[in-house]
Amino acid sequence: MLAPLDRLHARVADLVTRRSRQDPTASDPMRGLFLTEDAVAHALATRGAGLADTGPAPRPPAAGLLDEDSGGALHALARRFALSPFDTQVLLIALAPDLERGFEPLYGYLNDDVSRRRATVGLALDLCGIPESDPAARGRFRPRAPLGALGLLRVEEPERPFLSRSLRVPDRVVAHLLGDDTSDDALADRLHPLPAPSAPDPSDTLRRRLAARLASAPLTVYVREARQGDGAPWVSAALAEAGLKTLLYRPDAASPPPGAGHPSDPAAGPQVDVRPEPWHDLLREARLRDCAVVVHPLPEVPGPVMRALSADDVPVLFVDGRPYDPAWCDADPLVVDAPGPATGGTRLWRAELGDTALAADLDLGATLAPYRLGSAQSVRAARAALRLAALDGGTLDASHVRLAARQQAASGLERHARRIRPAVGWDDLVLPPEPLARLRELAARARFRKRVLGEWRLSAGGGRGRGVLGLFAGDSGTGKTHSAEVVAAELGLDLYVVQLSSVVDKYVGETEKNLERIFAEADVTDSVLLFDEADAVFGKRSDVKDSHDKYANMESAYLLQRLEAFDGIALLTTNLRANIDDAFTRRLDVVVDFPFPDADQRLALWRHSLRHVPCAEDIDPTACARQFELAGGSIRGAVVTAAYAAATRGSPVTEADLLEGARREYRKAGRLVMAGPGSL
Known part of the structure; x- marks a missing residue:
């Protein structure tokens, strides 16, 4: 640990020495609290200097931002967000201290306050050569003006006079202009990869028409899925066909609808971690990346989400299973119904399985016919079936397909019903x-x-x-x-x-x-x-x-x-x-x-119940079947009673055990049982 600290100490000492030789204010006791003319001149002369200033000055990080010929990042952003030349200049002025430290003392000097190291509204107007009293120019700094509404600029310190308020560009915008497209922390755990597009269906003309519309102009669409999981893969296929990149946003399920009460309020129920939904940041992210937005699923109250995310310049697709309600949105989106998968979903399964060797006797269509899996569920089930087959070390057969399909059918029925995994045939x-x-x-x-x-x-x-x-x-x-x-x-x-x-x-x-x-x-x-x-x-x-x-x-x-x-x-x-x-x-x-079983059926039931039970060699349930009119459930009960008696003795089941079991079932039914072996 000492060696790295020693190297850092040497680097700091070298930098202090070099700057003290070059900075005329190095010995000024008011340095950092007051800017002299010499200090300003020195700051202008040393713009862009780096830590290792031993050769030619490195290219300033902001170089090229406004260079139209080189396709600068700031001009690309201005075109994508449809910014005016004035808005673009203001954005660059506000950006400068985040791109180069040399602008901080200069802005402090121009603000006549060494502690105010960011541009202000008044300073931005001065640098653009516009009178401070120009109402149109002042209006461009309002929250609903393009820079504020698009999330590119924040006007801070509302308690100050308007011209003295600081301008700040969000860190996410700065990072994008420098080539870093990592999402905001507010969005990081809510953005998810869009499900893989479903296998193209040649008969799906609706998907092709929607893709053509999305490719030609931004569009707000409400996609109703007939079954949970069908909508997202279908939308993914349409967006892929339109050549659009996509952000899939899942609203915070813990956020209560408006008016539901504060989480700390006992009347609001159990406390949950409630965070404000970052709709503003989501649209800005889509514009920065030039992406479409898919919101799935919608929260319990969809209206605020749909109103907040409806935008003329961003394709937004809402996916949900509920029918669209006009009260949700001020301007109705395009409403379409996502078609479900083909019968049994065999097309999706075969596309996912590829050339995998299937069991020769496997009829995939017939095996999948009872299931109503959505598109996403079909893809996941097919992959799970492949893993199950690999675990068994054999080819894919019907048992793997059925087990994988059942795993995707997670059910909430267990709250109201008792689940039975069938183990009979x-x-x-x-x-x-x-x-x-x-x-x-x-x-x-x-x-x-x-x-x-x-x-x-x-x-x-x-x-x-x-x-x-x-x-x-x-x-x-x-x-x-x-x-x-x-x-x-x-x-x-x-x-x-x-x-x-x-x-x-x-x-x-x-x-x-x-x-x-x-x-x-x-x-x-x-x-x-x-x-x-x-x-x-x-x-x-x-x-x-x-x-x-x-x-x-x-x-x-x-x-x-x-x-x-x-x-x-x-x-x-x-x-x-x-x-x-x-x-x-x-x-x-x-x-x-x-029907109630006759004597022959009762004999078959006795023998079926005894097929896995160790029995004496001379045992014959014919007498029990003839003498005791019992249904199948009672016959099984009689065999269980006989089996317990035999297990207690440690010997096979005998005919006497069966007769005793049958008599007990008769008594349970309230019927007359006569004493004596072999008789009623």
Whole structure:
């Protein structure tokens, strides 16, 4: 550490010695507090001298700023910001002390105050040769004049007389003129790279028309995305086609809307780190870099953002999922709807996967059909699938694609529903042919709805959604919930079982609000929504005899309307189909009746439940299947009871264990069980 300090000390001593020999005021006791004529002359003579002034004087840093022939940075900035010659001269006068230290004592001398080392309004007018009383020239220093409105010049010290106020050029502008385009600290953590452009779609004429408009003139655009994540890549593709560089700005999510209260106010809720949004700095940054601005997503109250960022000379694109409200903006922007990805997003996946070797039996289109991933989500999921395949050391197959797609479908449904990761398949179902066929039909509807309802235009219209709705009706334990899990597994989706305790509320209107949160989240999530024991919310309407009947019917009416517009996959289960309102039944795509199993099906269920359990060699569940009329859920319960008994003994399951388990299930159902082995 001593050696560097010694070198610095020698350099300082050398500089002091040289300046003391050249500076006639070196021995003046008032040096630095008063400027004499000799000191001013010395400052003029030594302009631009550097620390190592041993040879020819180095080129001053500001040289070339006003050199039009050399394409000076200041003239380029003046052209980009459409500054007048007077504004350009004022900007250079204010810049000088930030570019060369030699101007500081000179400005102090001209200001008749050695401590005021920046240009003032009066000094700028004097240097430009304009009378101090000229009203037009004085007006160019107002905040709404071009220099102030564009963020290029600040007039400080408002408490002083107008002509004595200091002029300061923001550090960001100084850095840009010197070739440094690092963003302001106020913007640094809010500017993000724009998502990679989506793969060009030859049929997307809207993108091409928008790109042509943006290339010809600045434009303010509101892009509504149908699904979260679709808008930004589509906008990125349009801007890339227009040849425009872009700044993606994400407003501070912690900033409350106007009127929401101060964060330190207890009534405003939990305290958050609230910072003012730097709209002024953002537009200046876009002008300095000659970029377009993309704002995504918009805050909860978009009006202030859109009004602050609407500019005639900067292309600004707002991306959000809400419909545009004319009250948000004084002058309406161009409003366009960003198209979603093609069916299943296969084009985006194939563009991202490139020449990657796929499994021979992988049908990418069919595998992706159940998912409604946005453009950005499709790109990220494709990359994640490649990483998963590399981890397994093999080629990309359907399991990698499905797992990567599920990872992108992050859901807020877990606040209202229990999540189940399906781990079953069709082989785990023991059902008659008819309900099994209906279940496969349900899975096919969910898989190919985009093709049938979208490409083939068989949607009902009238604002109706493209959801898939199914009803599973049957006695308890006949396999309704299990079948829902199998359907979800077939589609490669997670199953969310709605907790009725988090839905039904005793207060009027709260049940509908809870259901709306669930449906809204399910609309944008690739998942299967299961309403177990749906009678509680989808029950029949009744004649209005009192206020309770009125509000109960209002809940049913809301559900009928909401199901019409639903875009997800929802399954309802009930023990008694007659309890479901007929109006709901009409809106269902598939109704599956689960019959009570006969003797042959019960035997198949016993054997299916025992397939992984160590059993005695002579065990035969035929007697249990014949004597005990149990549903599949009860049969599994009987096998679990038998397995615990065998595990306690440390031996395989015997037929006696199965009989005891079956008797216990009978007793749980309140049915008569006769004593004696092998008998009821």
